[in-house]
Amino acid sequence: MKYWVHAWWYDLLWYCATPLIAVYLLWRGRKQKEYRQHWGERWGFYAIKSDAPLIWVHAVSVGETQAAQPLVEALLAAYPNHRILLTHMTPTGRATGERLFGDRVLRCYLAYDYPCATARFFKHFQPVLGILLETEIWPNLLRQARQRGVPMALVNARLSEKSARKAHRWGSLMRTALRSLRLIAAQTPADAQRLQALGAAHVVVTGNLKFDVALDESLHQLGLQWRNAIDAGDRENTRQPRPVVLAASTREGEEALILEKLPALAADALLVLVPRHPQRFEEVAQFLHQQNIPFARRSQWQPGQAIAASVRVWLGDSMGEMPAYCTVCDAAFIGGSLLPLGGQNLIEACAVGKPVLIGPHTFNFAQASEQAITAGAARRVDDATMLMTLANRILQQPEKQEAMASAALAFSQQHRGATQRTMARLAGLLTGNSDAAAGKS
Numbered sequence: 001m002k003y004w005v006h007a008w009w010y011d012l013l014w015y016c017a018t019p020l021i022a023v024y025l026l027w028r029g030r031k032q033k034e035y036r037q038h039w040g041e042r043w044g045f046y047a048i049k050s051d052a053p054l055i056w057v058h059a060v061s062v063g064e065t066q067a068a069q070p071l072v073e074a075l076l077a078a079y080p081n082h083r084i085l086l087t088h089m090t091p092t093g094r095a096t097g098e099r100l101f102g103d104r105v106l107r108c109y110l111a112y113d114y115p116c117a118t119a120r121f122f123k124h125f126q127p128v129l130g131i132l133l134e135t136e137i138w139p140n141l142l143r144q145a146r147q148r149g150v151p152m153a154l155v156n157a158r159l160s161e162k163s164a165r166k167a168h169r170w171g172s173l174m175r176t177a178l179r180s181l182r183l184i185a186a187q188t189p190a191d192a193q194r195l196q197a198l199g200a201a202h203v204v205v206t207g208n209l210k211f212d213v214a215l216d217e218s219l220h221q222l223g224l225q226w227r228n229a230i231d232a233g234d235r236e237n238t239r240q241p242r243p244v245v246l247a248a249s250t251r252e253g254e255e256a257l258i259l260e261k262l263p264a265l266a267a268d269a270l271l272v273l274v275p276r277h278p279q280r281f282e283e284v285a286q287f288l289h290q291q292n293i294p295f296a297r298r299s300q301w302q303p304g305q306a307i308a309a310s311v312r313v314w315l316g317d318s319m320g321e322m323p324a325y326c327t328v329c330d331a332a333f334i335g336g337s338l339l340p341l342g343g344q345n346l347i348e349a350c351a352v353g354k355p356v357l358i359g360p361h362t363f364n365f366a367q368a369s370e371q372a373i374t375a376g377a378a379r380r381v382d383d384a385t386m387l388m389t390l391a392n393r394i395l396q397q398p399e400k401q402e403a404m405a406s407a408a409l410a411f412s413q414q415h416r417g418a419t420q421r422t423m424a425r426l427a428g429l430l431t432g433n434s435d436a437a438a439g440k441s
Contacts, residue, residue, distance in 0.1 A: 032092030044120030223327025
């Protein structure tokens, strides 16, 4: 009885939220016109179809789509007679999917978790396998899959303690949803433990797919172009490379904290500031202008153009170029961690061999953060003041910078292999061998 009570309230909340969802999409559409497009897909109405058996992968936004890259590539190679459907919830995720895979996959938005919308999704596409990335546990979606006999997997799964406490409030609804999954491939033992405490079965630990993401050579080359542009600026005829510190994937409130302490950063250093969400690019630009901080925008940079030494901040107002930003820097601070927001992915910076700094709040990437610190690839800072102190120390001590860079590369390489382990489990679902998928003999 408890399940149906929770399910009734859950569905009621969705239906009551419908006007708010429409207003939200219109409001977001003011700055990103893509939010006003493909509305029908969000309620389960689709134009695209597949003429082959379909494997469906859901990656909600940019980070999940990038994490899915090695898995999608492996699926394309292993199952050439199937089509891959890649679904998203955000326009930036959809654009990232298009950039990574082009027309090799089908692409659309996943329907919101209304009973009727998810039913239309399954009726239209009829996938033979569904793969959800990281935290995408939707009760109605999983109920429809169970009723239609579609095997579902949650891969690269993670669950922070904070999210686990929220999930407990839904009790039997969440427990039933988790038990609908035929496979849960968790990033870490801690994630697996928290998922099992919520009632999940068929849980295995396969590692983090993000360690397997290959560096895009075109983005690496773009980063080298930026590096040349920075060093080409007139710096009193010095031939020494200009020090560069990256503040990556910063969230609301963090830019002000970092820029307040900017005078403490080495006088000749350039701060590359990359907000996580594109709708905030203009907001951060306005803040820099108000604070009279000399800055330039990546969106206005042209190949061959030097970045003047007078520029103190280079605003990274672009999407999908984080590997290039990581390539250009001497040290990288990973945002979302100065304030209690859970942190962002530090693996990209480690993968290109950069010393990493993280704030005190990394609960979304707890194990990866602690492992990177233990490996000597990362250091934790308490606040923006300590951030500038440690950044200066790295810039001024080449041996320390080199040691952290080497440790970052070793850390990244050591943890690869999640794609292969995940593919081995998924093969069991496609052949109908659930025991093999769950790692049973």
